[in-house]
Amino acid sequence: VEDGVHIYAPATVANVGPGFDILGFAMNHPGDEMLIEKTKAAQHIIIDSSGAGLPLGPEKNVATVALDAMLGQLGSKQKFQLTFLKKIAPGSGIGSSAASAAGAVYGANVLLGNPFTTTGLVPFAMMGEEAASGSAHADNVAPALLGGFVLIRSYEPLDIISIPGPEQIFCSVVCPEISIATEKSRKILKTTVPLEKAVTQCGNVAGLVTGLITGNFRLISDSMHDVIAEPIRSFLIPEYENVIQAALNAGALGCGISGSGPSIFALSKDEDTAMMAGEEMDRVFASADIGSSVFISPVNKQGIKLLPEGT
């Protein structure tokens, strides 16, 4: 067993279209790097080498909350030093807290001789999400850990299903420089849904996974509609309709709010379309004097990975 590992934890898009709370995917980039090392210190040590303003107290940091859930299950008193080089901006809606929480448990699991499978780490990483947002959702941490498209079929009991995606599919994410608290974004949702909207959402999510598995891009495109969360949450994002329309005009298959926003994602069949969609979405924000960052990436198939030593 080594004493330290260097890992890469990818950004993730949750609430993919009609898959509110149950479907996410990972991107190749952006992603966080983390150095995870065993320490003889009395408590975990958090080093923020990226200046992202992470909470440094172990009881408040999503990574150490997740880590302690895992160590508690093992009955282990081992402490770790976590050095973060964060590239995923906290609060942007592309799984920043998930990358930290999932990365920490993934690295520590390796250092402890893999007592858990990768899927077995999801519940611990979810504890980090709960600390971050008040909701123990898995649709960021599961794709961060496993890569690809991941369905959270059920929360009780937890059932994590990797959805075989098309050979290639590309994502454009635009992160506008505005801030939305995940917790608030959840609270504005209505607690009931009209029956016919529930049926519509079911049809779309069944269509979306069918389209992904069978490589039916027409079906993916037609199914990419969330009639439950998006009509409410989109009000929190200025220019939402125009950004979506710009991506669709550029040829994207479909769009949605990434996680609870404010980022907006689009899926495209090829990289050129994904780049065009990203540019056009960015342009809409720019024309409204809102700064934004754009990321174009294939859907990541591997999830969190160890980086070669010395990198």
Place this chain on the structure above:
Amino acid sequence: VEDGVHIYAPATVANVGPGFDILGFAMNHPGDEMLIEKTKAAQHIIIDSSGAGLPLGPEKNVATVALDAMLGQLGSKQKFQLTFLKKIAPGSGIGSSAASAAGAVYGANVLLGNPFTTTGLVPFAMMGEEAASGSAHADNVAPALLGGFVLIRSYEPLDIISIPGPEQIFCSVVCPEISIATEKSRKILKTTVPLEKAVTQCGNVAGLVTGLITGNFRLISDSMHDVIAEPIRSFLIPEYENVIQAALNAGALGCGISGSGPSIFALSKDEDTAMMAGEEMDRVFASADIGSSVFISPVNKQGIKLLPEGT
């Protein structure tokens, strides 16, 4: 173009588990036979050779309502004589009206030189369903026409998706001799659904189609739960919980109300289990002094078919 065709229209199970209103499948048997012939009469002629008590007036019969929707679209004044040999008991919840409506338009389409694709016949057959139950649902008529598992991804616009199922999967259906009006069964449903139940239903329906496409029987089994309609509708069926439990004890993957009931179906991995599940479900009804019919069948892959001439 011939002047008459002899067709076989299979029974179907709608509302498959979490696929309330959107997922159905066809069975090999039971099924109705119909003889569909062109006639020079001034209106359609309905002959009920099975004594099923079908409405004989063309304006009330689901088959002729569907037929007239199709003929209206074509601007055709052709009339047909429909001879029914019904084996699917009306009101049993396994697509009796769907078989009549879908069978009529299928046969007439052949006799008219196939102006429509099979999928293109679904909207006309739905008009028959609307006449029968007040709701133009497609999750019986679409699998009756196409065979296999069929997803109604969307009703507006209508989007019918064949779900590639496992190589083999078997169905047991038990039809108790009690009667439930489809219309009533729909009216007792609540018009709103708690958000978390909508999310649970979405997870299960996505899991179910994923399980069907990838041949993951564990996932099919775990996903076969309807948290929206079944908890309410099951009160209309005596012995419901006991019947379900008997099928699961016999090894069935999962169970549910077929359509709006009163029939109950179970899916099983192999024919022996399906037979055992059927027997056990039947036994529960018998022990409560309720007569019932049992059908065991592979999931039908072909849908409505022409029978050889002279049969």
